[in-house]
Amino acid sequence: MDIRIKQLKPGVCLAACKTDKFKSASMSVSFAVPLTRETASGYSLLTNLLSLSTGSYKTMQSLSIIKDELYALGLDAFVQRRGELLLVKLEMDTIADSFAFDGERVLYRATELLGDAIFNPHIENGAFTEANVETEKLCLIDEIESLIENKPSYAMLRARQIMCENEPFAVDAGGETERVRALDGRQLYGFYKEILENAPVFITYAGEADFEYIEECVQTHLPFTPRKNELPDSVLHIARDEILRVHEVMEMEQSVLILGFTTIMPDSAKKRAILTVYDEIFGGSPASKLFMNVREKEGLCYYCSSYPAGRKNVIFVSCGLEPGCEEQAIKAIYREVSEMKNGNFSDSDLINAKNSIIRSLRSAENTLNSISGYLLGQILSEDSATIEESIELVTNVTRDEVIALAQTVKPELEYILSAEVCDE
Amino acid sequence: MNSFSLKESKSLKEKYYHTTLENGFRITVVPKQLSAVYAMICCNFGGADLEYEKNGELFSLPAGTAHFLEHKMFESEDGSDSFLEFDKFGGNANAFTSFENTCYYFSCTDNFYENLDILLKSVSSVHFTKASVKKEKMIISREIKMYDDMPSSTVARNLSKALYFNHPTRFAVSGTVETISEITKETLARAYNDFYVPENLSLCVCGNADPEAIKQAVEKYFSQKSGSRPKTVFREEPRGVNQKRISESAQVASELYCIGIKCAPSPKNNLASYKRDVSMRLLMSLLFGRASDFYCRSYENGLINERFYAGYNQSRQSAHIIISGSGSEYERVMQAAFDEIEYRKSNFFTEEQILREKKSAYAVSLTLFDSGEDITVAMSDSARLEYDEYDCIEALRSITSEDIKSALDSIDTKNSAISIIQKGKDL
Numbered sequence: 099m100d101i102r103i104k105q106l107k108p109g110v111c112l113a114a115c116k117t118d119k120f121k122s123a124s125m126s127v128s129f130a131v132p133l134t135r136e137t138a139s140g141y142s143l144l145t146n147l148l149s150l151s152t153g154s155y156k157t158m159q160s161l162s163i164i165k166d167e168l169y170a171l172g173l174d175a176f177v178q179r180r181g182e183l184l185l186v187k188l189e190m191d192t193i194a195d196s197f198a199f200d201g202e203r204v205l206y207r208a209t210e211l212l213g214d215a216i217f218n219p220h221i222e223n224g225a226f227t228e229a230n231v232e233t234e235k236l237c238l239i240d241e242i243e244s245l246i247e248n249k250p251s252y253a254m255l256r257a258r259q260i261m262c263e264n265e266p267f268a269v270d271a272g273g274e275t276e277r278v279r280a281l282d283g284r285q286l287y288g289f290y291k292e293i294l295e296n297a298p299v300f301i302t303y304a305g306e307a308d309f310e311y312i313e314e315c316v317q318t319h320l321p322f323t324p325r326k327n328e329l330p331d332s333v334l335h336i337a338r339d340e341i342l343r344v345h346e347v348m349e350m351e352q353s354v355l356i357l358g359f360t361t362i363m364p365d366s367a368k369k370r371a372i373l374t375v376y377d378e379i380f381g382g383s384p385a386s387k388l389f390m391n392v393r394e395k396e397g398l399c400y401y402c403s404s405y406p407a408g409r410k411n412v413i414f415v416s417c418g419l420e421p422g423c424e425e426q427a428i429k430a431i432y433r434e435v436s437e438m439k440n441g442n443f444s445d446s447d448l449i450n451a452k453n454s455i456i457r458s459l460r461s462a463e464n465t466l467n468s469i470s471g472y473l474l475g476q477i478l479s480e481d482s483a484t485i486e487e488s489i490e491l492v493t494n495v496t497r498d499e500v501i502a503l504a505q506t507v508k509p510e511l512e513y514i515l516s517a518e519v520c521d522e
Numbered sequence: 523m524n525s526f527s528l529k530e531s532k533s534l535k536e537k538y539y540h541t542t543l544e545n546g547f548r549i550t551v552v553p554k555q556l557s558a559v560y561a562m563i564c565c566n567f568g569g570a571d572l573e574y575e576k577n578g579e580l581f582s583l584p585a586g587t588a589h590f591l592e593h594k595m596f597e598s599e600d601g602s603d604s605f606l607e608f609d610k611f612g613g614n615a616n617a618f619t620s621f622e623n624t625c626y627y628f629s630c631t632d633n634f635y636e637n638l639d640i641l642l643k644s645v646s647s648v649h650f651t652k653a654s655v656k657k658e659k660m661i662i663s664r665e666i667k668m669y670d671d672m673p674s675s676t677v678a679r680n681l682s683k684a685l686y687f688n689h690p691t692r693f694a695v696s697g698t699v700e701t702i703s704e705i706t707k708e709t710l711a712r713a714y715n716d717f718y719v720p721e722n723l724s725l726c727v728c729g730n731a732d733p734e735a736i737k738q739a740v741e742k743y744f745s746q747k748s749g750s751r752p753k754t755v756f757r758e759e760p761r762g763v764n765q766k767r768i769s770e771s772a773q774v775a776s777e778l779y780c781i782g783i784k785c786a787p788s789p790k791n792n793l794a795s796y797k798r799d800v801s802m803r804l805l806m807s808l809l810f811g812r813a814s815d816f817y818c819r820s821y822e823n824g825l826i827n828e829r830f831y832a833g834y835n836q837s838r839q840s841a842h843i844i845i846s847g848s849g850s851e852y853e854r855v856m857q858a859a860f861d862e863i864e865y866r867k868s869n870f871f872t873e874e875q876i877l878r879e880k881k882s883a884y885a886v887s888l889t890l891f892d893s894g895e896d897i898t899v900a901m902s903d904s905a906r907l908e909y910d911e912y913d914c915i916e917a918l919r920s921i922t923s924e925d926i927k928s929a930l931d932s933i934d935t936k937n938s939a940i941s942i943i944q945k946g947k948d949l
Contacts, residue, residue: 119554119555119556119892120892121534121535121888121889121891121892122885122888122889122892157818158812158817158818158821158822159813159814159815159817159818162811162812162813162817162818163813163878165813165882166813166878166879166881166882167878167881169881169882169884169885170882170885171885171886171889192885193885193888197888199881229822233821233822233824236824236827237827237828240775240776240827240829240848240849241828241829242775243775243776244774244775244776244829244848245775246773246774246775247672247673247674247772247773247774247775247778248672249668249671249672250668348773349772349773349946350671350773351667351670351671352664352667352668352670352671383609384605384609384615384616385605385606385608385609389605390603390605390606393661394603397657397658397660397661399661399664400661400662400664400665400668401668418664418667418668419664420660420664420667446610450609450610450612453609453611453612453632454609454612454614456612456631457558457612457614457629457630457631457632458614460557460558460631461557461558461629461631463556463557464556464557464558464893464894465892465893466892
């Protein structure tokens with residue numbers, strides 16, 4: 099992969115990957131802001147408004163038409179959590195110029211449209227229009243409330259809220275209904291001006307275009323002003339002394355069990371490599387201890403996987419169960435946690451886990467999506483390792499390091515979502 | 523590379539090699555300079571194969587058999603799991619079942635031929651015991667219940683029950699807890715022996731790999747095998763709908779709805795049928811897509827929201843339009859959508875609108891070639907014998923407004939049903 103990273107201005111960074119493997123191309127602009135309860139709802143609603151219309155395309159229909167004309171596979175705005183950081187992100191996917199019907203400069207025009215959405219939002223009298231704001235509020239509230247329709251995701255959100263209460267990590271990036279209801283168009287425009295002028299900006303591009311052409315498009319259509327480049331650090335989660343048990347009830351067939359654990363803060367590329375290897379052996383893959391033992395051997399559930407929480411010293415295990423099997427599953431999962439602590443995994447488990455991680459790292463260059471994610475990771479944090487550096491770090495992880503990490507894994511939360519509260 | 527034929531598309535800048543073994547096993551190799559190699563074996567046996575004829579005799583299978591078999595395919599003779607074997611060679615393997623097919627796949631950056639050998643070995647034979655089948659029933663019943671807990675999945679499944687009298691699409695691919703309870707070791711063995719025959723299997727590899735070496739690997743496991751695919755039997759399906767309305771309650775933020783209009787299914791799986799299906803999909807975007815008058819009008823007046831979707835579902839012997847969304851105004855949405863269909867029959871779209879829709883659909887179909895995984899899914903479709911992805915893109919470009927108009931005129935909104943999930947009790 100031919101990658102170039104350029105600081106265009108203070109606080110404005112571009113990472114581009116030139117590759118001729120793809121017939122489409124992807125560009126994204128992310129504003130990075132701290133994740134807080136007070137602002138998350140506003141940013142979330144803001145992204146709905148930014149993708150609905152622009153200053154030049156004031157109706158949803160006119161914007162949709164120009165997108166189709168530009169072979170746009172999507173011009174989308176959304177919020178994305180990254181640990182305790184919130185990204186307000188606009189993304190544009192389109193086809194590569196060489197595949198356009200009449201030799202159009204699709205990228206140039208698509209960036210122009212992206213620039214229109216960012217620098218020329220649909221504003222009237224210093225506010226997002228009331229009609230649009232009201233429509234999007236209803237849509238966002240429906241989206242937030244409909245999370246209960248996906249029980250595993252809902253349970254994971256609740257576990258995060260309970261275990262990391264009062265930490266940014268517990269904030270739902272999508273927002274909260276009451277806060278969404280209270281927002282108005284003027285306030286939202288205020289939020290937007292603030293990030294447009296002050297939030298650090300990260301731009302990524304992956305596709306066939308030359309760097310000069312990308313820079314021309316970006317400099318012409320995305321004229322960001324200089325700003326500070328300050329990003330907040332993740333808050334260290336302080337573990338409770340005793341395991342917290344929470345049981346919530348919902349109308350459902352199956353039970354969802356989430357176990358929360360604390361571990362080391364993965365605040366360096368080296369620590370992240372060790373945590374990734376630990377997770378791969380413990381519960382991150384179909385060859386892992388959780389999958390092989392809790393699902394395959396004991397047949398306790400359909401899925402049972404572990405999820406390290408990005409740049410936070412927390413690991414969750416999620417599993418879908420027959421009601422009544424919760425205690426058995428908790429025991430089975432804790433048994434695997436102990437197995438890891440006692441170093442009861444073979445050398446081949448370690449080698450296979452490393453190979454599997456290295457494969458995913460190497461495969462990152464095979465899709466536009468993963469390249470874009472990789473580019474963003476490179477410019478968002480100062481200690482980011484390149485793919486080759488990450489591979490080396492993973493290769494060098496030792497059995498002792500994995501066992502040492504396993505010693506820090508401490509259970510903190512047992513969260514059950516089920517139809518009825520069973521006897522405990 | 524004598525045994526392989528080469529097909530190239532200059533406009534797409536794509537090519538592939540293809541061969542069919544004497545026993546009917548098909549191999550496709552798409553050369554690409556990727557850092558991983560992707561491989562998929564596809565068996566044309568899926569959720570819709572519930573009744574079939576073999577040597578003049580009629581057999582039936584409980585709903586969910588193909589999916590159950592998929593779950594057991596990676597179990598080795600000694601009871602161990604092939605996932606561990608793949609893991610040893612850095613292969614990332616998985617499988618899925620649709621109404622049409624069951625597919626087994628892996629990707630790897632090293633040891634491609636070792637991983638290919640594991641995949642071929644796994645699919646070339648099955649091993650199960652009474653106990654392992656019993657345990658798998660527990661796992662699958664949990665999978666089924668997980669989907670039962672997803673109202674968006676229930677509302678769509680209920681629509682199929684409302685639209686169809688007999689077609690297997692009435693059942694989920696994974697079956698129900700009741701139907702899978704009927705599955706035994708013998709059921710699985712029979713289904714395997716009848717459907718996992720070379721003529722019904724295909725392999726697609728995408729990446730940097732040698733076609734001849736792949737062919738040899740396939741021959742190691744499949745050259746001794748033969749046999750024809752049994753003919754799937756579909757009971758006659760009346761034109762009308764089984765039930766006009768089906769309603770259930772669940773814990774949802776707002777009501778969910780799925781409106782269906784039953785259409786005449788394509789008689790054969792050929793390029794002409796594909797073109798007809800694509801015309802219907804383009805029509806759905808023209809009628810109800812985000813740039814359509816209907817969508818923008820309904821979104822702005824709050825009748826629909828971002829969850830609104832309209833599409834066309836087509837499978838063997840079944841075809842229907844789906845219009846889905848959330849909100850309490852589903853009756854009004856249904857009426858407005860049907861009015862729009864009737865209005866457009868006499869006020870058809872402009873050539874400019876159609877060209878724009880084709881441009882957008884062309885861009886979407888091009889992205890298929892951007893993913894090794896998607897390429898193997900599309901090119902290993904073992905049911906598709908007469909055309910390939912290049913033909914599909916050409917077919918899309920050749921669609922005329924007459925094709926789309928004829929799709930529109932074929933819609934009869936009388937053959938419609940609605941499935942609703944009402945709001946259940948709150949927490």
